[in-house]
Amino acid sequence: xxxxxxxxxxxxxxxxxxxxxxxxxxxxxxxxxxxxxxxxxxxxxxxxxxxxxxxxxxxxxxxxxxxxxxxxxxxxxxxxxxxxxxxxxxxxxxxxxxxxxxxxxxxxxxxxxxxxxxxxxxxxxxxxxxxxxxxxxxxxxxxxxxxxxxxxxxxxxxxxxxxxxxxxxxxxxxxxxxxxxxxxxxxxxxxxxxxxxxxxxxxxxxxxxxxxxxxxxxxxxxxxxxxxxxxxxxxxxxxxxx
Numbered sequence: 001x002x003x004x005x006x007x008x009x010x011x012x013x014x015x016x017x018x019x020x021x022x023x024x025x026x027x028x029x030x031x032x033x034x035x036x037x038x039x040x041x042x043x044x045x046x047x048x049x050x051x052x053x054x055x056x057x058x059x060x061x062x063x064x065x066x067x068x069x070x071x072x073x074x075x076x077x078x079x080x081x082x083x084x085x086x087x088x089x090x091x092x093x094x095x096x097x098x099x100x101x102x103x104x105x106x107x108x109x110x111x112x113x114x115x116x117x118x119x120x121x122x123x124x125x126x127x128x129x130x131x132x133x134x135x136x137x138x139x140x141x142x143x144x145x146x147x148x149x150x151x152x153x154x155x156x157x158x159x160x161x162x163x164x165x166x167x168x169x170x171x172x173x174x175x176x177x178x179x180x181x182x183x184x185x186x187x188x189x190x191x192x193x194x195x196x197x198x199x200x201x202x203x204x205x206x207x208x209x210x211x212x213x214x215x216x217x218x219x220x221x222x223x224x225x226x227x228x229x230x231x232x233x234x235x236x237x238x239x240x241x242x
Contacts, residue, residue, distance in 0.1 A: 016199030028220035034060035037107035056238025120239035122149035164189035
């Protein structure tokens with residue numbers, strides 16, 4: 001049977017995000033999430049994960065939000081020690097590739113040290129696509145023997161990933177026909193999403209807020225659950241089964 005992974009980014013961002021992700025999993029169709037090792041909600045997410053063994057947890061590699069796990073970085077932080085924004089990486093500035101590798105590796109190691117065995121890797125704001133950071137992304141995936149999110153139009157049959165990736169699940173979760181059309185050309189697909197309840201920290205720190213509540217509603221809506229139960233094309237799963 002074909003496979004669908006519905007993955008929530010940003011687990012560990014804050015309590016509002018954490019609770020929204022768990023609601024989408026326990027009362028909806030969410031199967032997977034990726035964790036941010038450097039954000040204020042990390043310890044809370046670690047406490048919660050043991051209660052939900054069927055929720056796949058990967059690593060949401062981060063270079064653009066909050067402060068890094070490591071100290072004494074130079075080229076990927078600003079004068080206050082916080083990560084630089086997306087625009088900086090898309091400019092002509094010199095980035096020390098070793099710093100990116102070291103920080104991402106430290107994020108993976110922090111999650112491992114918390115007792116979580118990651119299911120896969122992806123990147124916050126698709127940072128693996130900045131410059132040639134995809135090479136670092138693949139290097140770490142190989143070192144830890146992990147699948148990766150396929151946001152790079154994978155053409156390598158040896159790379160463990162899905163053969164389809166959907167940025168906006170709303171475009172597909174419209175009808176059984178739209179799902180059938182998607183799986184007519186793909187065997188394994190990941191939907192990316194960002195469900196959350198809004199809290200003060202999220203409202204103050206993110207430009208993507210209220211749409212998260214709409215995504216949570218879609219993932220838990222009775223019509224969505226009926227749609228998924230009515231089809232026999234695919235099974236809901238995690239990256240462990242890719």
